[in-house]
Amino acid sequence: MPGPVNRITPRLGAQDFQTYQIAAPVSSHWRPASCEEYGCSMGEFGWKMQLDLSTELGQKQARYIKHESGRRYTHAVLPSGLVELTFPSGQDCFTEHRVRMDREEKYIVRGGDFRGNPLRVKPRVHTKPEFWIEDFQENQDAINRVIGKG
DSSP states (O other): OOOOOOOOOOSSOGGGOEEEEEEOOHHHHEEEEOHHHHTOHHHHHOEEEEEOTTSHHHHHHHHHHHHTSOOOOEEEEOTTSOEEEEEOSSSOOSSOEEEEOSOOOEEEEEESBTTBOTTOOOOEEESSHHHHHHHHHHHHHHHHHHHHHO
């Protein structure tokens, strides 16, 4: 997971900004996928995992794997006392993979910036990328005119 973003604090308030965004939301642009569709190496080559059956979590994991997962595996008790499960290739791992659907991105202009939208400006969603680009160019031209005035 990436670290925090370092930003220079703007001189103007959030209300003086617009945010231009191209979005592909998970809810509408992605779908669940098998390991094979995703290209997951664990599904292709198999994988191992270790469980600590002395913990509540390890016991829950073991119960799920044995009774609900439908996965094939072999097990061995390690000298450490952990149980190692070996899952052969050709079956899905436990990661919930997602793949992108063939849908057009959403081209959005929001009021405000990373600090928020204090004026509660309703987002505009452009129907075509060209309209979003034109909106962005007009906004940049307006900023340049203000800068040019000094």
